[in-house]
């Protein structure tokens with residue numbers, strides 16, 4: 001496997017929005033080519049931490065480094081894939097969207113054309129290259145977004161719930177495709193999700209976060225199960241339960257803070273952490 005991704009280091013990072021402390025004392029070392037999933041309850045600070053790695057948000061304390069250099073702002077070497085495919089330019093075709101970054105960077109026409117073809121093929125969109133984003137399905141738009149980021153040949157790809165808006169089947173297909181693309185590119189990937197199964201299918205390590213405010217990194221779970229992974233495999237199922245307990249505690253804290261829970265780690269919290277409602281009903285009988 002090609003391992004050309006850059007290492008990323010988050011050191012004692014504090015992030016504030018005015019008086020609001022979003023993230024406190026976050027520390028995380030990510031190896032080059034590693035796939036790390038950030039998992040936590042809604043609103044805990046996953047996107048904020050990812051945005052600090054991207055350079056969109058400036059920590060008030062600590063630092064983020066990428067390949068040993070301090071991150072001071074966004075850079076094409078750290079590509080970002082967002083949940084919403086509105087990040088694509090709707091007036092450009094898929095090919096033109098993917099070509100945009102290399103063209104802005106002054107890459108020559110022939111080199112660009114071959115890179116665009118390569119990345120369109122990698123994400124399975126060669127046949128839709130001349131369509132506009134509005135003519136694509138949600139899954140195809142996310143593929144186009146990924147190809148657009150990959151065309152800049154980033155050493156780090158930051159993904160913020162990229163499959164969150166997709167239906168369950170498309171999501172499964174995209175997870176399998178991303179696993180393959182990650183191996184082909186060798187990029188470091190930091191992937192934000194609130195979906196425990198998705199984190200298990202994709203991550204080399206799964207990092208959980210505490211509920212905010214003042215969210216912190218809670219636990220780091222190595223996940224070296226053979227790929228492609230199967231969530232029904234006993235080892236995956238055991239990790240799922242462990243992560244559900246971990247996240248469930250934080251979801252319960254969030255619900256309590258919002259006055260939506262009766263003070264225990266009840267069904268709302270477990271359901272929000274990934275347990276199907278009928279499983280809860282069965283357990284309670």
Ligand SMILES: Nc1ncnc2c1ncn2[C@@H]1O[C@H](COP(=O)(O)OP(=O)(O)OP(=O)(O)O)[C@@H](O)[C@H]1O
Nearest residue numbers: 017022040041042043044045046047048049194212
């Ligand atoms: N630009 C901002 N200004 C003020 N507060 C912000 C800003 N961005 C995020 N926050 C706050 O920081 C906290 C963390 O938000 P963040 O979006 O990082 O959470 P998250 O874990 O990614 O949530 P979700 O899973 O729902 O997307 C939230 O309380 C949010 O309201």
